[in-house]
Amino acid sequence: MSAHLFVLGLPLLSSVVLALVSSLTTSTLINVAGTFLTFLASIALLIHRPEPSLWLFIDDFNVSLVVLTAFVGFTTSVFSAGYISRERKEGHLTRRHLRFYHAMYQAFLFTMLLALMANNLGLMWVAIEAATLTTVLMVSLYRTREAIEAAWKYFILCSVGIALALFGTILVYLAAQPVVGPGPEAMAWTHVIKSSAAFEPALLSLAFVFLLVGYGTKVGLAPLHAWLPDAHAEGPTPISAVLSGLLLNVALYALLRFKMILAANGAALAPGPLMVAMGLSSLGLAAFMLYKRDDIKRLFAFSSIEHMGIITFAFGMGGALSNFAGLLHMTMHSLTKSAIFFAVGIISQISGTKNIANIRGIATSHPVLGWSFLIAVAAIAGLPPMGVFMSEFLVVSSTFARQPLLAIPVMAGLLIAFGALIWKTQNMVFSKPSIEASQTYAPWALAPMFAHLALVILAGIWLPEPLVAWFKAVAGMLG
């Protein structure tokens, strides 16, 4: 059996097992062990790649995202262990909720990994739909009025989005079918991309509009982002971390696969300008919205919209350098944003509030947590020498080289967002402490955040040669 089946099988198996285990200690252990083994199996994919089949395939592009997903899935499960046990102790969650939560967490990882590895475009759609369903259930976990409303909104908006994406997928099949012939081959990405030059261009263009609106809703691109801040704010924090760090990437990945089909066709509508426009509007809107946030999780949810906007913009620009920057930014944002949510989870637990105005002086009351939170926010705001700075610099400079006028709104958006994040964080980290120093957290709960930050800082200073070569190869593929 090859490694990719393990990568899919382990979370599925863990999900089934976790649905049956009711002891909290045992289930957190199984959760961490399951994600760790999945991560190991995903590393094996780097060394040995299975032959593509009509259903699943691994290529240069998705293997890096599979490893990233498995890694963040693992670190989040470690963070979740500490977070969840405290929630249980404080009585926010019952035992039944926890069993459900753990089973869903693994099921969610399974659906994301399936979406990344799927060769069949229909299967990819099914996996993303399933990922939506599992996260809806997790967002509503606390059963509060706000949580139910957030879950409902998320569910309705993303279901409609995903339905439109299916319509787009059907149109792509319709375009492929006369050339590739009816049957599963016309749905397999590896077959479709080879012969897409002969497809009816107008049909592909129509399909892409549906796909952009459909999967774009899931990416959280403005003006389709309304579900995102609510879903991030009302669910448990580990879920916010994986939503921002992983699910948005997966939806964007799906969109990019279709963009590649259009690019290989040549005569169809150029997907670039549409993506550039949506990326810029997300960046601009989110940058201004950051100033008005008073909920700490919503603040960083809007920051996710901003960064997905930057990434979509970069891929929309296309070309080797912009694609490279987009890929790097995707990775860096994933790592940094989940690290921030780890810190936010601990902060909101020890302070007992999510209101930014009531969280002050963490650096004085809890120095290690406060300073590492500050470093993480500095990283996401794009300060050197962190990895996000590198990728944002590449986005801006590659834009300057080709479309100098477009670089201006990007720079403006980045600076406006930077100001908001630093302004909001300053009061939280410094000034007179509001949290009692007696409120403690388990020291190991910071380990996942340190791991992420170390990687982000390392990437900012030095990118290993094989990684650069890899990203370059993928950037070439993306066209």
Added chain:
Amino acid sequence: MNIALQYDTAHLIGAMVLLFGFQLLYQRRIKAVLSTFALQAGALSMAAAWQAYIQNAPHLYVTAAIALVFKAFFVPFALNWLVKRLGIHRSVETALGVGPTMLIGVVLVALSIMLVLPVTQGASALTRENLALAMSVVLLGLLMMITRHNAVTQVVGFMALENGLILAAVGVKGMPLVVEMSVAFSVLVAMILFGIFFFRIRERFDSLELHYLETVRGDRL
């Protein structure tokens, strides 16, 4: 069988699905909305069965059966039961009046015909017409979701939208089974989900009007 008859029958059934889509737009009472949805699902089932017959694709009979059993009988029945249990079988307001809603509906149908027919020159006439009808049904479902504020009718709008998707999928020759099955499956899951949601909403707010949900918005945009 003669091609013209195949074509005309498929066209007729597809148009029936579309007509029920229009009817859904102006129904006021929840019970009537649910019956209309059941009829639409029945018409969809006929469309799928007809396509199975003329394309000689037996797996489409499965799609037809799922549409008939699950969507035409089980879902309306379950929702009716839910509505009775929650005691909300009164009429519900739409955001727009009947006239403007129907007008927008007509515009949407014209739009999808104008959009789909030119881009599918390469496909067979049967597929083209079917796709145009399916896209109209999808857009009408979307319109219904926008004009209704009640949770049950919004769900029906969503399922009408999915009916349009299945109509598109069965009309394209050789579409792999996975898609139809998964759509049907996702409806099942969605149904369970919605059920859970309804109960929770009921427990907390004593009403299914989404307006009551909108009092707490966090800092919405």
